[in-house]
Amino acid sequence: MSTQLNDPLTRPLTKNIREDRRPTDMAAYEANDGYQSLHSTLGKRSPADCLQIIKDSNLRGRGGAGFPTGMKWSFVPMEDATPGHKYLVCNADEMEPGTFKDRWLLECDPHQLIEGMIISAYTLQADIGYIFIRSEYLLAAQLLREAIADCHAKGYLGDNILGSGFNFELHVHASAGRYICGEETALINSLEGKRANPRAKPPFPQVSGLWGRPTIVNNVETLCNIHHIVQHGAQWFQNLGIGSDAGTKLYGISGRVNKPGCWELPIGTPIRDIFALAGGMEQGYELRGFLPGGGSTDFLTPEHLDLAMDYDTIGKAGSRMGTGTMIVLDDKTCAVGFVKNLVEFFAQESCGFCTPCRDGLPWSAQVLDDIQQGRGTSEDMNTLARQIGFIGAIGNTHCALAPGAMEPLASGIQYFREDFERHLNNGHCPLCHEHNPKGKHDSQHKGQQGVSQGVAS
Amino acid sequence: MMSSQIIPSLSAAELADIDAEISHAPYKAAVAIDALKIVQSYRGWVSDESLKAIAQHLEMSPAELDGIATFYNLIFRQPVGEQVILLCNSVTCWIKGYEQIREQISQHLGVGLGETTTDKAYTFLPVTCLGACDKAPVMMVGDELHEHIDRNDLTQIFRSREQAQ
Numbered sequence: 001m002s003t004q005l006n007d008p009l010t011r012p013l014t015k016n017i018r019e020d021r022r023p024t025d026m027a028a029y030e031a032n033d034g035y036q037s038l039h040s041t042l043g044k045r046s047p048a049d050c051l052q053i054i055k056d057s058n059l060r061g062r063g064g065a066g067f068p069t070g071m072k073w074s075f076v077p078m079e080d081a082t083p084g085h086k087y088l089v090c091n092a093d094e095m096e097p098g099t100f101k102d103r104w105l106l107e108c109d110p111h112q113l114i115e116g117m118i119i120s121a122y123t124l125q126a127d128i129g130y131i132f133i134r135s136e137y138l139l140a141a142q143l144l145r146e147a148i149a150d151c152h153a154k155g156y157l158g159d160n161i162l163g164s165g166f167n168f169e170l171h172v173h174a175s176a177g178r179y180i181c182g183e184e185t186a187l188i189n190s191l192e193g194k195r196a197n198p199r200a201k202p203p204f205p206q207v208s209g210l211w212g213r214p215t216i217v218n219n220v221e222t223l224c225n226i227h228h229i230v231q232h233g234a235q236w237f238q239n240l241g242i243g244s245d246a247g248t249k250l251y252g253i254s255g256r257v258n259k260p261g262c263w264e265l266p267i268g269t270p271i272r273d274i275f276a277l278a279g280g281m282e283q284g285y286e287l288r289g290f291l292p293g294g295g296s297t298d299f300l301t302p303e304h305l306d307l308a309m310d311y312d313t314i315g316k317a318g319s320r321m322g323t324g325t326m327i328v329l330d331d332k333t334c335a336v337g338f339v340k341n342l343v344e345f346f347a348q349e350s351c352g353f354c355t356p357c358r359d360g361l362p363w364s365a366q367v368l369d370d371i372q373q374g375r376g377t378s379e380d381m382n383t384l385a386r387q388i389g390f391i392g393a394i395g396n397t398h399c400a401l402a403p404g405a406m407e408p409l410a411s412g413i414q415y416f417r418e419d420f421e422r423h424l425n426n427g428h429c430p431l432c433h434e435h436n437p438k439g440k441h442d443s444q445h446k447g448q449q450g451v452s453q454g455v456a457s
Numbered sequence: 458m459m460s461s462q463i464i465p466s467l468s469a470a471e472l473a474d475i476d477a478e479i480s481h482a483p484y485k486a487a488v489a490i491d492a493l494k495i496v497q498s499y500r501g502w503v504s505d506e507s508l509k510a511i512a513q514h515l516e517m518s519p520a521e522l523d524g525i526a527t528f529y530n531l532i533f534r535q536p537v538g539e540q541v542i543l544l545c546n547s548v549t550c551w552i553k554g555y556e557q558i559r560e561q562i563s564q565h566l567g568v569g570l571g572e573t574t575t576d577k578a579y580t581f582l583p584v585t586c587l588g589a590c591d592k593a594p595v596m597m598v599g600d601e602l603h604e605h606i607d608r609n610d611l612t613q614i615f616r617s618r619e620q621a622q
Contacts, residue, residue, distance in 0.1 A: 097547040097586040135494075135531050136543065136587055138600050171481065176490050176529035179585055193482075193489035195528040211483055254549040254590035261591045295548060295586075325590070333552050341551045345585060351528075 008032070010240060011248055012228040013221065014264040017108040023143050026150045029111040037227035038115055038156060042122055043164030045230075047078070050123040054226065056234035058246040063091055063182070063219030064293065064322045066311040075206035076124050076214050087215040088126040089191065090117060090223055092133040092140070093175055093182045097295030097345055098327035101250040102220040104262050106133070106140035109224075110147040114170065116223040118156065119230050121168045124216055129170040132187055135177050144172050179349035183399050184217040185209075186351065197353045198399040221250055242268035245310040253278040255328030256285040262325070268310040274326070275305065286331040289415055293322020295342045296404030298411035299329070319411070334431035335416035336423055339409050340368040346405035357402035360391045364409065371420060374427030381420065384413065467510045471496055475514065486517040489525050493532050502533040530584075537580035538573045540599040547586035550594040554607070558594055559583075561611055 008015035016024040016032055029035070041050065055070030076086065090113065094102040105113065117129050133141050148170050151157040159167045178196050180186045185199035188210050209215025225247060229237045238246040245267045251274045252262040258279030265274065271292070281287050289299045292309070298319035300307075307313050314321040329338055347361035364387050370376045390396060392406030413420060423429050467475070474495045478488040492511045497503055503511075503526055512519040526532045533541075544562065546555050559570070566574050566581060573580040579598075589595045592604030603614055 094588045095585055098549050098590050099586065100588045100590045103588040134588075136584070136597060136602075169481070173491070174494065176494060177531035177585075178529050190490065193487040193491075193525070195525055211487075252591065254593060255552050260593070327548055327590070328552075330552070338548060338552070341546075341548045345547055349585065 009232065009236070010266075011264045012232075012240075013105065013112070013224050013248060013250065014109075016112065017104070021104075021108050023107060024109045024111060026111060026147070026154070029109070034111055035115055035154075035156060037119055037231035039162065041119055041227075041230055042162050042166055047123050047125055050119065050230050053230055053234050054123065057229045057237040058234075059222065059225055059229060059237065060245065060311060061219060062221035062225075062249070062324075064096065064296075064320070066321065069218065069222055072206065072218075073124060073216060075204060076216060077207065078125065085128050085211075085213050086124060086126040087210045087213060088117060088121045088124060088129040089184075089187065089210065089215060089217040090129070090131040090220060091182060091184065091187060091217050092131050092137070092220050093187065094137075094220070095134055095179045095182055096323055096325075097342060098254055098291065099252070099294045099323040099325045100254070101252055101262050101323060101325055103137060103140065104250070105220055105224055106137060107143065110140070110143045111151075112224050113144070113220060114147055114151055114157075116226040116228075117170060118161070118168055119227040120216070120218070120223055122164075122166055123226075123230075124214075125166075126214075126216065127167050127169065129168060130191060130210075131170070131172045132175060132181070132191060133172060134175050134181075137174075141172055141174050148172070178351075179345075180351045180399075180401060183401065186399070187217060188215060195351070197351045200398075240266055241310070242266045243308050243310050244268070244312060249309070249324050251309060252325035253290075253328060254325070255290075256282045256330040256332070257328055258282055268308040268313075270305075271300075271307055271309050271326075272305040274309065281328075281330065284332075287328060288331050288333075289329040289335075291322075291327045291329075291408060292319050293324050293326070295327070295345065296400075296407055297322040298407045299415050301415055319407070329416075332431060334372075334423075334429050335412045335419040336368065336372050336429070337432050339412040340365065340372055342408050343368055343405055346401060350401060354398035354402075356391045356397045357399075360387060361402055361405055363387065364391070364405070368409075371423045372429075372432060374423065376424050378424060381413070381424070384409065388413075467496065467507070467514065468499065471499055472514070475511075485515040486521075489515060489517065489522055490529065490532075493522075493526050493529075497533060501539075502536050508534075533580075536573070536577075538577050540578065541580045541582060541597075543582055543584035543587070543597040544570075545585070545587045545589075545593070545595050546583040547590075549586070549590040553593040555594055558596075558606060558611065565611070565615060 059069045060066040061069055121129055157170055175181050181190045181196045183198045186196040190196040205215040240247050247267050248264050249267040250262055250264055254260045263277050287302050289301045291297045292300055292314050300319050304317055307317055311321050344365045347365045350357045350361055352358045367380050367383055371380055388406045388410045391402045394403055475492045478491040479485050482488050493503055496507050509519045512522040563569055566579055568574050568581050570581055570583055587595050594606050595604050
């Protein structure tokens with residue numbers, strides 16, 4: 001938690017979160033202004049007013065893409081000619097490598113998400129909500145189910161909430177484990193009980209989503225902001241940010257830093273300040289580079305440390321802010337192994353629907369393995385370049401998974417080519433040797449699929 | 458508790474849990490993933506017989522349901538040990554020593570990834586980023602998340618479990 005910002009209104013998302021990570025229960029949540037937005041909004045402010053506040057606030061989606069939330073919501077038909085359900089879905093399927101921000105919000109302050117979802121659903125006039133949470137977040141799922149029961153007891157969920165005439169039911173859906181479920185249309189297919197293949201767009205989910213009905217899917221952190229914005233206003237939210245973006249952001253750092261962690265800071269905080277909160281690099285380790293926002297973002301290097309951590313600045317530097325949780329590449333870790341780990345992850349998690357992803361990513365992983373094991377040739381670098389050009393181009397694949405996998409690969413070759421050259425020229429790398437002294441390498445594919453596909457038991 | 462005994466039909470408790478999910482779904486097949494997880498929670502895994510029984514209850518074909526079951530990493534179509542070890546192999550845990558820890562666990566339990574110990578106590582699997590990268594390296598043993606696992610902690614985790622049995 002940040003020690004720089006002590007006024008709760010300057011760090012709305014984490015104001016209830018304590019150092020010991022004890023979950024905030026209904027009593028503690030309400031004692032600190034909780035559900036005040038609910039009381040002051042439902043039946044007292046029109047959904048159209050709420051939508052206008054969200055649009056004016058310049059909130060952008062915190063799941064990684066950074067799409068303006070108000071604009072996304074504005075595509076939901078409000079005067080629907082075909083009456084039926086509308087759905088609000090919280091994407092709590094946090095599985096991007098190096099990302100650990102939503103777990104913090106879910107485990108420490110479940111009521112904040114629920115209040116955010118009720119106000120969001122009211123704004124969209126959605127009557128059913130789902131929290132799509134990854135299977136491994138057992139504590140968070142349990143806390144959310146308890147919090148939902150507490151809300152029913154208080155009349156905050158269910159029919160005619162606080163006498164406003166607004167109805168909203170909220171369910172927790174625990175996933176069965178697959179990264180692609182984080183893609184919103186794949187998530188919708190998974191909620192329908194199907195394989196999580198992304199859908200073709202259009203139609204967009206806002207018009208035809210879950211069971212063919214209007215559906216909004218938003219990230220946990222995005223939804224946690226909503227009721228604060230509606231309560232305190234668009235201008236208050238805009239003032240929280242330092243640069244062109246609005247609000248706060250959960251920033252994190254993991255890897256060889258002294259104090260890996262997550263902090264709520266004004267969006268646009270310089271990267272160097274976030275590294276300072278992490279206590280700098282561990283003794284004996286130098287910073288070589290970092291992925292700014294999860295495993296599917298391009299590397300940045302120490303020369304980028306003074307950049308503001310916001311969507312446009314990081315975009316201009318050739319990467320993406322993504323989830324805002326950085327992964328550090330130190331000088332004792334080989335970029336070839338680092339990138340191979342990520343490409344293997346994306347190859348394993350491909351849904352298998354389109355050829356460039358299903359067949360291209362395992363090919364890239366194989367080429368990287370050849371290089372790492374000392375079997376590589378300079379022709380392999382040309383092969384990787386061709387793969388990056390083909391798989392990395394938006395439009396060649398069904399969704400953004402495979403292009404995302406190419407981001408750390410392309411930028412890894414760009415910035416750390418000497419690591420690749422060392423493997424190609426020497427057939428051996430002291431950094432990789434240190435990581436894996438016995439020289440054994442597992443295949444994530446074999447291990448992961450061993451049980452579900454019956455290879456071994 | 459899991460059982461390796463094959464029960465041809467679903468138990469009353471399993472049916473009740475599945476029907477509770479169906480009660481707020483627009484049609485039965487919509488709860489396919491929930492139903493697979495419910496049966497797995499009672500039996501540890503999903504056998505062919507269970508799969509057919511679930512498919513019949515949800516009014517869908519066993520082939521379609523198996524296509525769904527095998528898509529997801531955490532639906533087990535083979536028997537697993539009493540506890541599943543999910544060792545994070547994503548990038549931050551890899552930086553912080555995943556490969557050495559994998560070797561240590563393999564040596565301690567005498568199994569590789571994807572395998573179950575001969576006493577059926579553990580199945581050892583890798584898992585994608587567990588969302589606890591600030592506490593890397595991490596793993597789950599059963600329902601419990603273990604953070605900052607290094608060599609000493611590892612022996613402690615397995616020793617305390619063995620003593621409890």
